[in-house]
């Protein structure tokens with residue numbers, strides 16, 4: 001008999017398993033996939049750690065979380081400085097003085113501010129009714145048309161005029177020559193990849209991969225006093241109120257017979273006519289020297305029943321559906337729900353760890 005059965009070996013499940021085990025509880029982790037780590041899983045190809053489910057960059061301003069992950073493996077000093085490709089021209093992201101120079105040749109903050117102010121003023125007077133109008137009123141035509149429109153439309157699978165305005169509340173523009181995408185105090189990639197991190201977190205803990213909890217829920221429940229469930233909330237209840245909607249992703253991995261293919265870890269393709277949203281070149285996350293390289297084209301797609309759910313669509317309809325499921329959750333005494341799928345919430349990695357810490361605290365587990 002286990003004290004806790006943990007469904008899912010992503011960050012949420014793994015952190016819970018580690019801390020419960022450390023506090024003397026007997027835990028068993030079940031994982032549906034053939035590997036641990038959930039979406040942060042990395043796999044070795046050509047001597048390079050490939051981010052199998054998309055680029056993952058750890059960033060946080062929370063020192064406790066940073067020290068926690070670094071207590072398992074060492075992190076490198078990777079700084080995320082993505083580039084954008086639009087019609088064969090390359091631009092720096094996030095929008096900063098380098099981007100403005102590439103767009104307009106402006107060299108001073110004053111000149112760049114003047115261009116943006118002029119472009120914004122053409123759209124600022126009416127209340128934005130959709131994402132396109134919102135973006136135009138925040139940053140003007142050039143940044144919107146070259147760097148936002150195509151990328152966003154591919155991500156959402158809809159014209160920007162049919163995406164609600166609230167999706168973009170702010171579009172930060174920086175009047176410094178600073179290409180560091182994140183503003184957090186700490187940032188990096190685990191040396192040896194995220195799988196090394198998860199392996200270290202789960203060291204000494206029993207994990208059964210290729211095991212779907214929902215396929216034999218009653219039997220699995222009988223193995224433990226408590227269950228921590230990190231799978232999709234609607235699947236737990238057999239979708240009885242309907243399916244929560246997600247956007248999915250398709251990844252096309254390719255080995256290139258060259259040492260350095262695009263010169264950067266992440267390049268966004270902001271032109272609508274290019275079918276993918278970005279290309280990753282994994283070796284740049286850990287600055288490894290190998291004769292070949294591995295790239296991944298990332299496509300944003302609708303999420304069918306058989307597809308992996310990645311990004312929740314938190315619109316009014318899905319929020320109402322979620323509320324129905326949450327009422328059912330409240331009636332479950334043995335099962336605790338947590339993580340991005342069980343909460344139907346986009347979490348960054350540091351946030352999901354914090355959320356696991358909060359859950360552990362409620363269970364009386366001190367770290």
Ligand SMILES: Cc1cc2nc3c(=O)[nH]c(=O)nc-3n(C[C@H](O)[C@H](O)[C@H](O)COP(=O)(O)OP(=O)(O)OC[C@H]3O[C@@H](n4cnc5c(N)ncnc54)[C@H](O)[C@@H]3O)c2cc1C
Pocket residue numbers: 007008009010011012013030031032033036037038039040053054055056057058059211212213214215230231232249310311338339340341347348349350352
């Ligand atoms: C494309 C992409 C890029 C991202 N980039 C970043 C980034 O750069 N920085 C950052 O901080 N965060 C990033 N994130 C977010 C990060 O992936 C999440 O914060 C984190 O993976 C969430 O962990 P989790 O444990 O909640 O979920 P998951 O990693 O999804 O783990 C849930 C696990 O449960 C398993 N499971 C589900 N149902 C069952 C079942 N019935 N039986 C057994 N097992 C089951 C699943 O197989 C999965 O392994 C990104 C996310 C995506 C999609």
